[in-house]
Amino acid sequence: MEIINLEDLKHGNRVANYSIDLATKLNLSDYNISSIYLSGLFHDIGKSQLNQNILNKPGILTESEKAHINKHPFYSYREVLKMGYPKNIALDILYHHENWNGTGYPKGLKNLEIPLGARILKIMDVFDALTVERPYRKKLNINEALSIMDKEILTYDPTLYLLFTRYIAEKHKTSIIRSNFPNLSRILDNKYLYLRNEF
Structure with a gap:
């Protein structure tokens, strides 16, 4: 029997709203903004088909358990x-776990x-x-979360990640401490400034 987890629904709603905020900052069309909203809303709907004991396991997952969860996209x-x-x-939705540097799943896509x-x-x-x-895991505060994300920066689109960090600072009206933040001027090559041409 498929189980729709309330926390997954709440997570989908939050991701959808975060995503349309960023999409709006990119001046995308209304159609593309609404499409991204729906993608965020439903991105984890397939978790209802997973083994819920594995999905909510508090300990370290085995390789086979990870492979099972990785089927959800x-x-x-x-x-x-x-x-x-x-x-x-x-x-x-299918590709929301792909990484910019090609280390993600399900297909190992990279960059554009x-x-x-x-x-x-x-x-x-x-x-x-x-x-x-x-x-x-207990929830992290904004700076703790960004510190972890900074360490994985090569997995994110660098232009979007820069816009995201500015968005978070504006949304939460807070200073963001970036002691471990890499030099984005080095990472942000002109070839990444492509967004106006995507749609």
């Missing part, structure tokens, strides 16, 4: 298509091979997961 993709949503929304919506979801999904209570 495909389950979410398939479910959204069955619900009648457009394929671009389903693809954002990853749809823009998926690249936005990637950032917002991680941020929300770090800043809410989890079975295996």
Whole structure:
């Protein structure tokens, strides 16, 4: 029997709202903003098809348990298509665990091979997961969360990540301590400033 977890629904709603805020800052069309919202809302719907004991396990996962959980983007993709949503929304969902440097899953896509919506979801999904209570970890404050994300910066679209950190500072009206933050002027090469041409 499939189980829809209330916390997964809340997580999807938060990710969707974070994502449309960033998409709006990119001056995307209304259609693309609404598509990214729906992708965020449903990105984890496939977790209902996972073994819930594994999904909510408080300890360290085995390799087989990780492989099981890593199936959820495909389950979410398939479910959204069955619900009648457009394929671009389903693809954002399928690829929201892909990494900018090609180390993600399910296909190991990298850079602009990853749809823009998926690249936005990637950032917002991680941020929300770090800043809410989890079975295996207490929630982190903003600076703690960003410190962890900074260490994984090569997995994020660097242009979007820079915009995201500015957005978080504005949203929470706070100074962000970035003692471990890498030199973005070094990472942000002109070839990454592409967003106006994506749609």
